[in-house]
Amino acid sequence: MSQNLEEIARLAGVSRSTVSRVINSHPNVSERTRLRVMRVIQEQNFRPNLAARSLVTQRTRILSLVIPQAVSATFTDPYFPTLIQSIMLKANEFDYAVMLWLGKSGERADRLYDRVFKNSLFDGMLVAAAVNDDPLIPRLTQANFPVVLIGPPSLSNLNYIDVDNQHAAEIAVSYLIQNGWKRIGTITGPLNMGAAVARLDGYCRALQQAGLPVDKTLIVEGNYDEQSGYTGMRVLLERHVDAVFSASDVMALGALRAIHYANLRVPDDIAIVGFDDLPVAATATPPLTTIHQPIHELGSMATEMLIDLLDGKARPPYQKILPAQLVVRESTSQSHG
């Protein structure tokens, strides 16, 4: 069970080096020998010791995925599971394994990074949902460690992939305006996160471009979870909005709950637009108009970017921005004008 190259070599009647060549599919091995060695490897169910290999190659073929904001509330959002899954699959496709690191709720983020960096066993790092003042960023500027951020970066020369949050939000709000809604509020994400800020910017721009005032009392900060959507909507109801742009579907669901609770109807009394296009958006009552985020692409492209960086196929700063589309459903289907 726990043999080494030398052992396999003995059984196949060749040298350690030849077995190594077979395993790493080096060209200079005769077909005859290759087959013989392969058979012994199979019979013995031999798996080379990756620690030994890493020691000499200085590569582990492990990627770390770090999610600092994984407080339980955030993690209930299917956004992360989807992202994790797409990263995993892409990594495995390229023969990389993935280590996961989640922040403890209430823990300072640098404690998490201490934990991560204490473990040197990975070649590169993906960071999802970093906050703007993330303590990782300064650490990164000095070292030249391969990292790809998923989401908006707080420094301009970092590697990252993101969806065009601002533009998407602008489209969503413009759509509301074009369909006659006037008093449009928004429930934002946590404003220490870049994506949340960008979505709010898009909201403001759309209003300005339509010549509508930006009323600060119609802007409520949430934290992406259902409850904060509910609470935020209660506030906006008091301010008599007739439409709401929610920075996430999950919060939009909370907003729906608040609206039903107030015995109002969507979209007859109030229109709602979400963000993410989670599966649940399509089955909500009523089905939610929302911005479709290409979460799968985000995850798998981020992984490809990181691997490109590791292979020297790309150099930092390496950056990509993905478009996001408006998906119209019943929560805005009826014109108000």
Added chain:
Amino acid sequence: MSQNLEEIARLAGVSRSTVSRVINSHPNVSERTRLRVMRVIQEQNFRPNLAARSLVTQRTRILSLVIPQAVSATFTDPYFPTLIQSIMLKANEFDYAVMLWLGKSGERADRLYDRVFKNSLFDGMLVAAAVNDDPLIPRLTQANFPVVLIGPPSLSNLNYIDVDNQHAAEIAVSYLIQNGWKRIGTITGPLNMGAAVARLDGYCRALQQAGLPVDKTLIVEGNYDEQSGYTGMRVLLERHVDAVFSASDVMALGALRAIHYANLRVPDDIAIVGFDDLPVAATATPPLTTIHQPIHELGSMATEMLIDLLDGKARPPYQKILPAQLVVRESTSQSHG
């Protein structure tokens, strides 16, 4: 940045061995030397090479978490994120890192295990949501590799932790019976999974103990997702049930949707009991009576069990069963008798 023990030793004016002792906090180092070495380590931001260490210790302090059933539908269920998070945190607490492995949708599970076992860089393995005919199980019986299953095992001598699914289901259905509901249907989970079978058994036992017939036409198989709850409920509505035991909250949500769609009311016309007690159960309309699963305990205890096994503090078969409790909310609040 990438020095070694020898380098640190030189800077601190001691030997490689002494530095090693300081890092591993061996007792036989004088306080004076210890401080001096520590300071150099700090200054140089030195982190020992884990590959080299693993090569000699034959331990990596990495755990693998394998979720074979992670088809997108399953993964939308917050059960997994919660479980993953609790495992991660407990592992980190014991200074272990966690590698994650997810099955690709439509992929045969043994392909996943091939991938996992090709990577020898972990000391032990946690497997969540294995199916009954999981191809891992035969592999396990031969090797003596440390594995803890999360969920019901298909072989009696495996290490596992589980909640008492059958008993919990029995309590839930008995509660319905005691409150006067008569024609009780059930939407099960996928019946190739042990937990789903156990919950169905509990349903049947409760009926039998109350002297009620088990009507096979009132048993509908789902697959734990929202849509299958919806579809299952449509079938049960045709069969005129007055109460439903759903094997998951997410399916119960689907069932609620079907009931609303049919213009019936919960609990006035139909009572519903779920399973899991996800956060969403409390905020559903109406809030869901359900079985509370201690997901966090499940994950962190499974991790502790695995570490016990690795440390030789426990020997296989090592097994634990956690109780689950009924949480009564409005979806059953009104007696029907």
Added chain:
DNA sequence: AGGCATATTGGGAGCGCTCCCAAGTCCTGA
């Protein structure tokens, strides 16, 4: 002061692999 037990330190060996270079084998063509 000297001797002995104990605390502290140093260095060799070896974990299992890859990489490099040298040696061996085979085949071709004049």
Added chain:
DNA sequence: TCAGGACTTGGGAGCGCTCCCAATATGCCT
């Protein structure tokens, strides 16, 4: 038949660490 090139194979060195044992320093007792 034999030189010369290409293909194939073997083995030494070394990656950075831990562990063991031997060597040295320290402290205590008589």
